[in-house]
Amino acid sequence: ETLDKGLEKSKTSFFGKLGKAVAGKSKVDDDVLDNLEEVLVASDVGVNTTLKIIKGIEARVAKDKYVGTDELNEILREEIARLLSETNSGEDVEFTIPKDKKPYVIMVVGVNGVGKTTTIGKLAYQFKKQGYKVVLGAGDTFRAAAIDQLQIWADRVGVPIIKQQMGSDPASVAFDTLSSAVKSDADVVIIDTAGRLHNKINLMNELSKVSRVMQKVVPDTPNDVLLVLDGSTGQNAFEQAKQFTKATNVTSLAVTKLDGTAKGGVVIGISDQFKIPVRYIGVGEGIEDLQVFNKYEFVDSFFS
Numbered sequence: 248e249t250l251d252k253g254l255e256k257s258k259t260s261f262f263g264k265l266g267k268a269v270a271g272k273s274k275v276d277d278d279v280l281d282n283l284e285e286v287l288v289a290s291d292v293g294v295n296t297t298l299k300i301i302k303g304i305e306a307r308v309a310k311d312k313y314v315g316t317d318e319l320n321e322i323l324r325e326e327i328a329r330l331l332s333e334t335n336s337g338e339d340v341e342f343t344i345p346k347d348k349k350p351y352v353i354m355v356v357g358v359n360g361v362g363k364t365t366t367i368g369k370l371a372y373q374f375k376k377q378g379y380k381v382v383l384g385a386g387d388t389f390r391a392a393a394i395d396q397l398q399i400w401a402d403r404v405g406v407p408i409i410k411q412q413m414g415s416d417p418a419s420v421a422f423d424t425l426s427s428a429v430k431s432d433a434d435v436v437i438i439d440t441a442g443r444l445h446n447k448i449n450l451m452n453e454l455s456k457v458s459r460v461m462q463k464v465v466p467d468t469p470n471d472v473l474l475v476l477d478g479s480t481g482q483n484a485f486e487q488a489k490q491f492t493k494a495t496n497v498t499s500l501a502v503t504k505l506d507g508t509a510k511g512g513v514v515i516g517i518s519d520q521f522k523i524p525v526r527y528i529g530v531g532e533g534i535e536d537l538q539v540f541n542k543y544e545f546v547d548s549f550f551s
C-alpha cells in the first residue's frame with residue numbers, strides 16, 4: 248500500500264486529465280488519441296514513448312474496428328506493461344545477491360539532491376534485513392555533507408562505513424572499502440560517488456578510475472552501477488539519464504520521490520528510452536520507503 252500511496256498524485260493527475268480527454272466520447276477515434284497523446288506527454292512519459300503507446304493503441308483500433316473509451320484503461324495498461332516488459336524482465340519481485348559474487352559491489356551514481364544518500368541508506372537497510380552483511384563506502388569526497396549524511400544513515404541502519412576526509416581520492420575510498428569488505432567477509436558493498444555533472448569527461452574519468460581501482464581488489468566489479476534519478480524532476484531526469492549513460496555503463500535505475508509528484512510517468516518513459524531496468528522506486532523519506540520495482544505491481548497500482 249506504500250506503492251499506492253506513493254503513486255497517488257500521479258494517478259489522480261493522470262486520470263483527471265484522461266477523464267477530460269475522453270469526456271463525451273464513447274469511441275476511441277483520432278480525436279481521443281490526440282488528446283491521449285497530450286495527456287501522456289503531460290504526465291512525463293516522454294514524447295518517444297508516448298508515440299509508441301499511441302501507435303500500439305492505433306493498431307488495436309485498426310484491428311478491432313471499434314474500441315470504446317471504456318476499454319481505454321485496460322488497453323493502456325496492457326501497452327504500458329508490454330513496454331515495461333521489454334526492459335524489466337520477469338521475476339523482479341525480490342532482488343537477491345548472486346551467490347558467486349562476494350562481495351557484490353553496487354556503485355551508486357547520480358547528481359546531488361536526487362536522493363542518492365537516502366537510497367543508499369534504505370538499500371543498506373533492506374539488505375541487512377535480508378541477512379546480508381553490508382559495508383558502505385563514502386565515495387562522494389567532494390562534499391563534507393555527503394560524508395556526514397552517509398555516516399548518519401550507516402549509524403541508523405547499523406552497518407559499517409568506510410570513509411576518508413573530504414577532498415580525498417574517491418578511488419582510494421573505494422579501494423579501502425572493498426579491502427575492508429573482503430577482510431570482514433561482507434556480502435554487499437554500496438559505494439557512493441560524487442554527483443558532479445558539469446564536466447562529462449571528468450565524471451567519466453573519475454568513475455572509470457574508481458572502477459579500475461575496485462577491480463584490483465575484487466575482479467569484475469562494480470557488479471551493478473545504479474543511477475539514482477529524482478522522479479519529480481520529469482524531463483531533467485531524462486537528461487541526467489542521458490548524461491550518465493554516456494559517462495558510464497549504468498546497469499540499473501532507482502527513481503526517487505514518486506510520492507511527492509504527479510510525474511510518475513517518468514518511470515515508464517525512462518525505462519523504455521534507456522533500456523535499463525528500473526530496479527527501485529523511492530516512495531517516501533522513511534527507511535522503509537524504497538521498493539523493489541515490480542512492473543506488474545506498478546501497473547496494477549496505477550490502473551486500479
Ligand code: GDP
Binds near residue numbers: 362365528
Ligand atoms: P543526495 O544529495 O542525492 O544524496 O540526496 P539526499 O539523499 O540527501 O536526499 C535529498 C532529499 O530528498 C532529502 O530530504 C530526502 O529525504 C529526500 N528524499 C529522498 N528520497 C525520497 C523519496 O523517495 N521521497 C521523498 N518524498 N523524499 C525523498
